[in-house]
Amino acid sequence: MTGIAETLRGIVGAGGVLDGTEDCTGYQSDLTGTPGGAVACVVRPRTVAEVSAVLAACSMAVDVAVIPRGGCSGLAGGATPAIGRSNVVLSTERMRAVRSIDPLGNVMVVEAGCTLHDAQAAAAAAGRLLGLDHGGLSSTIGGNLATNAGGNNVLRYGMAREQVLGLEVVLADGRIVSQLSPLRKNNAGYDLKQIFLGSEGTLGVVTAAALRLRPAPRIRVTACVSLPSIDAVLTLFSRTQAAFGESVTAFEAMSRASLELHFAHAGARRQPFSAAAPWAVLIEADSASRHFDLNGAMEALVAEAMEAGLVADGTIAASESQRRALWALREGIPNAMIETPGALKSDTPCRSMRLPHSMPRRAAPLPRSCRDAYRRRSAISATAISISTCCRRRA
Numbered sequence: 001m002t003g004i005a006e007t008l009r010g011i012v013g014a015g016g017v018l019d020g021t022e023d024c025t026g027y028q029s030d031l032t033g034t035p036g037g038a039v040a041c042v043v044r045p046r047t048v049a050e051v052s053a054v055l056a057a058c059s060m061a062v063d064v065a066v067i068p069r070g071g072c073s074g075l076a077g078g079a080t081p082a083i084g085r086s087n088v089v090l091s092t093e094r095m096r097a098v099r100s101i102d103p104l105g106n107v108m109v110v111e112a113g114c115t116l117h118d119a120q121a122a123a124a125a126a127g128r129l130l131g132l133d134h135g136g137l138s139s140t141i142g143g144n145l146a147t148n149a150g151g152n153n154v155l156r157y158g159m160a161r162e163q164v165l166g167l168e169v170v171l172a173d174g175r176i177v178s179q180l181s182p183l184r185k186n187n188a189g190y191d192l193k194q195i196f197l198g199s200e201g202t203l204g205v206v207t208a209a210a211l212r213l214r215p216a217p218r219i220r221v222t223a224c225v226s227l228p229s230i231d232a233v234l235t236l237f238s239r240t241q242a243a244f245g246e247s248v249t250a251f252e253a254m255s256r257a258s259l260e261l262h263f264a265h266a267g268a269r270r271q272p273f274s275a276a277a278p279w280a281v282l283i284e285a286d287s288a289s290r291h292f293d294l295n296g297a298m299e300a301l302v303a304e305a306m307e308a309g310l311v312a313d314g315t316i317a318a319s320e321s322q323r324r325a326l327w328a329l330r331e332g333i334p335n336a337m338i339e340t341p342g343a344l345k346s347d348t349p350c351r352s353m354r355l356p357h358s359m360p361r362r363a364a365p366l367p368r369s370c371r372d373a374y375r376r377r378s379a380i381s382a383t384a385i386s387i388s389t390c391c392r393r394r395a
């Protein structure tokens, strides 16, 4: 394997390849910490031409597995080196540029290693919004597209796939497929990019993407309410859509069990309500127009839901810091799931109407195969409504 490291140094320069044991240690697993196979070397190209030459060289080498890697925030093992193979980890950490932003055309072109956080900040600086947001802000655009990430705004903006106007990808043999069209109105032949989105790096390495932007929101309202049952959550969801139409960006239901896990993990009990209820829902709506009365709509929604017995208690954020505190409840849950030994984390989409039948039963034993696969962690959530709940593995 010294051979492949030397070959790759010839392409990306000495500083672009890591092959010492210590240098490679941080590249041996994803965020779960589950160790993968040995890393022969880590290659860190800077340009699409270098990615192309690296993949061409690796495809000519014998039995080399190439593992594309972004921010390493994945929890499904996709960025974990294969066991029993000679692994070359291809990290996009030196491909972070925002190539261009066009506020009039509502599009930005970013390199794969640009973090979601940096892409959001660049869009915001141009008065625009990138409709992709999830708790793993150190993740990269390349990783988000490779996993077709969802997140907090799926309800309004859709999955990562729906933010993509164009893609630049390098195939395993080094060929570059460049479809970076920034146009929304584009009916030119096959839409090849779709097969790479969500393919977890199995079909090629994403090197850049043209992402759709929207006007940045100018007004926003956020509320958190407590509810007695999952049926009440569904009825409230229906009422929320009727009240806000497409302005709803998030409807995040949190079970008592998942909040308790978060409180235990954070070592604090910042209860949003005076009395503990089986469910809490975080609702957020926003608009690029300052002429809509979103606050009034939220006040009416919550008051009418209380009158109907759907909602027991509720609070509407009066400031950005109160809003952040409400979101901290939601965002603390996946972190607690990831970091608490024995908590099971998976991400399971199901139809809204099936939700009452799809809630995990706390005491249900897992099949042995699952216990082995998810030794420590795995996520449970459901979209279009996003539900956070949790169960614990039996000892």
Ligand SMILES: Cc1cc2nc3c(=O)[nH]c(=O)nc-3n(C[C@H](O)[C@H](O)[C@H](O)COP(=O)(O)OP(=O)(O)OC[C@H]3O[C@@H](n4cnc5c(N)ncnc54)[C@H](O)[C@@H]3O)c2cc1C
Pocket (backbone or CB within 6 Å): 030, 031, 067, 068, 069, 070, 071, 072, 073, 074, 075, 077, 078, 079, 092, 112, 134, 135, 136, 138, 139, 140, 141, 142, 143, 144, 145, 146, 147, 148, 149, 150, 151, 152, 200, 201, 202, 204, 205, 206, 207, 334, 335
């Ligand atoms: C706190 C937290 C909350 C999260 N919440 C959500 C959520 O609500 N909804 C959701 O859908 N996801 C969620 N995720 C998962 C998140 O979407 C993924 O972790 C993220 O998209 C992966 O990006 P990454 O850059 O870290 O990729 P990595 O973890 O490095 O890699 C993930 C996969 O993508 C491949 N890959 C990476 N870069 C490229 C590339 N340039 N070209 C081709 N393949 C590549 C890797 O080989 C691997 O298979 C969450 C993660 C965290 C940590």
